[in-house]
Amino acid sequence: MNRFAALVNVTLALTLMVIALGAYTRLTDAGLGCPDWPGCYGKLTAPLHDGHIAEAQTKFPDAQIEPHKAHNEMLHRYIAGLLGLCVLAIAIVSLWLKKFRLLSGIILLLVIVQAALGMWTVTLNLLPLVVLAHLLGGFALFTLLALLRVELAWKIKVMNTDSIGLDIKKYREPGLNSLLPLGYLTVLVLVLQIALGGWTSSNYAAAVCYQLPVCEAGWNDRFSLQSAFSLPLGHDTYEYGVLPYEARMSIHVLHRMGAVVTLLLLGSFAFLCWRRAVTKTIRVIAASIGGLLLLQLTLGLINIVAQLPLLNAVAHNLVAANLLMLTVVFVRQIYLRRIVREPLSEIKSVQKNHFVIDR
Structure with missing residues (x-):
């Protein structure tokens, strides 16, 4: 093992x-x-x-x-x-x-x-x-x-462990049970935001808006939700992008809006879990998610202000991958601790029936 x-x-x-x-x-x-x-x-x-x-x-x-x-x-x-x-x-x-x-x-x-x-x-x-x-x-x-x-x-x-039943209390997190639905929603929103980031990058739209908080003046007159999700097909090559400025700007603006939603939702979820957690492990993971979220926000702002520096943009991708990984692992941990019960027979049942990847 x-x-x-x-x-x-x-x-x-x-x-x-x-x-x-x-x-x-x-x-x-x-x-x-x-x-x-x-x-x-x-x-x-x-x-x-x-x-x-x-x-x-x-x-x-x-x-x-x-x-x-x-x-x-x-x-x-x-x-x-x-x-x-x-x-x-x-x-x-x-x-x-x-x-x-x-x-x-x-x-x-x-x-x-x-x-x-x-x-x-x-x-x-x-x-x-x-x-x-x-x-x-x-x-x-x-x-x-x-x-x-x-x-x-x-x-x-x-x-x-000779007898897991002796240590089972330190794995229980009853205060987090009600937060599981919020956790599932948070993972979904985070995946959608990462997809928006990938769509921004693959359409070469990251270098379109360099002003805060949204984009250059007049962006709202050019914004088009339909053009942001249009599929550019039939081109010999898509290198350097084929979409017009309006479409790229709309994609970029959507990514920024998604960043705000993700920041508020994931930040709230991590804070609530940290506040209600009993075990040190859960508190550390929740704090780590909060730290990664702030780091990702900082890297995103640097991408805008410094006009997409290479190493910073690579770091933006890596932090996003780690943020998704840690959030999914965190929600999984909450789920496992929700189904934990004190009797040893039920712990073995959890091990058999809920650790589906062990099959």
């Missing part, structure tokens, strides 16, 4: 690295640094020397070869490939242990879908809908792996 936990830890770190590299690749306009997939100009490595560049130009005469972008893209693919192997190893070990098979299978399926989305991102020339799905898939993978790791830690704790 401890070695399995170490494997999940490594996979979590790789997933976060892939998310960071994906954001870096997208923000450096390197998504089409390699026009083919899974290789790069017909090879498994990006062109480096003049001879390699000339050979690539011969094979792809219409391509504008930019080696630095190709290297960014291929590094992303290499780490993503290693991540896929680690997820496969998790699935195999889960089958061997006969534990966590359901969630491990879902994670493996998600990685396969992610590989397909990565291919379509290139072959469909950065179609915004595919780019958005690829981003959400990466966030979902990180969140599911974190859920697996947390419940694996619980499993190890149960196995190493």
Whole structure:
């Protein structure tokens, strides 16, 4: 079990690295640094020397070869490939242990879908809908792996405890039961806000508004909800965006409005949980969510004021991934503590019937 936990830890770190590299690749306009997939100009490595560049130009005469972008893209693919192997190893070990098979299978399926989305991102020339799905898939993978790791830690704790009934009171959180519906709503709103952020980025709308609090003067006259969610189809390439200014501005404004709603809802949820919590673990997680939320707000404001600095924009993606992961894990913890009861027989029933990923 401890070695399995170490494997999940490594996979979590790789997933976060892939998310960071994906954001870096997208923000450096390197998504089409390699026009083919899974290789790069017909090879498994990006062109480096003049001879390699000339050979690539011969094979792809219409391509504008930019080696630095190709290297960014291929590094992303290499780490993503290693991540896929680690997820496969998790699935195999889960089958061997006969534990966590359901969630491990879902994670493996998600990685396969992610590989397909990565291919379509290139072959469909950065179609915004595919780019958005690829981003959400990466966030979902990180969140599911974190859920697996947390419940694996619980499993190890149960196995190493002689009588869990003696310690059960420290796991109970009766004051949080009524907050579960709010928690589910918060997760939904957070996912929608992240999707809005991905839609903003994939349509190159992040660099449209540089004034606070909403956008440049006259934005309300140009705002169009319909144009914000129009699907730009039928273009040869979507690199650098194809939507008109009004549509991009509307997308950006919606993302800012969503940020306010998310800040108020998630902040209120975290504060209420922190205030009602009995156990130290729940209070620490609630405080961590509040800290990440404030950090994300700060990074978003810096993106606006400093006109989208690269490292800050990458950090904005990473904090969003961690915020979603921690919020989902937090809501899961509240749910598990809601169903906890004192008798040892019921604790075993909880372990059997509610830890569905252990099946």
